[in-house]
Every structure is written in C-alpha cells, then in structure tokens.
Amino acid sequence: MSNEPVWRKSTRSNGSSGNCVEVADNLPGRVLVRDTKDRDGGTLAFGPAAWRAFVSLAKTHG
Template identity: 75%
Template sequence: MVDLTGAQWRTSTRSSSNGGNCVEVADNLPGRVLVRDSKHRDNGTLSFTSAAWRRFVTGVAAKAS
C-alpha cells in the first residue's frame, strides 16, 4: 500500500469546471504518481512509478497531436 501522507492533489487541466469527469493527480511523492477520481476520492487510488507515468503522458500527447 502506498502512503498517501503528504500527497498534494491537483485537478487535471482537462477537467471541466461543472463537476463532470475529473481526475486528480499527486506527483509530489518520491518515485510515485497517484491518480484518483475527484468525485469518488474514497474509492481508491491508482499508483504509478514516475517512469511509467512519463511514458503514459508522452504516449497520450503523441496520440493527441
């Protein structure tokens, strides 16, 4: 289990301000990036290594362009 103490959550820049689909990311923990649904924060958190998260973000950005 990942220790969430000290996680600083931020909402995705792609999230709408009307309460729609929102993702929160905490990337301030050493070697970890955490992701959760802002509407259901108690339903669990996904945990990625920093390297895996960079590969994911790079892949998404490549598909979007």
Template identity: 70%
Template structure:
C-alpha cells in the first residue's frame, strides 16, 4: 500500500478535541489503511477490504456470526 495517495478520515464521533481516534483511508486499491490520528507520520496498519468490512460490521452488531 502506498499511503501517499490516501485520503484519511476520522469518525464523526471523534469530537472536536481529537482525542483517542483512528483515521481510515478506504480509497486505496485493494487495501484499507488505519492509523493513529495523533501520530499521522507513524505506522499504518493495512487490511484487505473484506476483512475491514467484517471488523466494522462486528463492532456495529457485536455478533461474530454476521
């Protein structure tokens, strides 16, 4: 993944103060990048889009069978 073309976004629930947030870049071909919003130059985790969708769905539902 080349993060130089990433469009990073934070959750709308992160609030104005920044806080403890992650940023997600889902505009990259074949990958979803995740990084710490407090350290944008730091390391980036990379997930396959299907794995990221599964993670997001599980955090919404709390049901690992969905």
C-alpha cells in the first residue's frame, strides 16, 4: 500500500457549480478530504469510522 494519497472526486460533488471535494481513502487509518478548487488550501483528516458515519448520515439527510 502506498503512503501517497490517491485522490478521487466525490460522487456527490456538483461540477456545474464548482462545489467539489476530493477524497483519499487509500491510507491506513485515515481518510483525507480537500477542496478541488483549492488543493493547497488545507486537508481535513478523519478516522475511517468517523468518515463512514459522516457518509451514512449525509446519505440519509442529504
């Protein structure tokens, strides 16, 4: 497994408005999230369980 994040655009990103996030979930023990428009502007890191809970909640209430 690589130590470099492999970024993918979220399937829920809205490309027409430019509101896009990228997710890297290939790293052990963490999930990274960043703004596609400002890739150098910072990255949020979550534990896998917290990320799964967030995605589940977003799907339910999105």
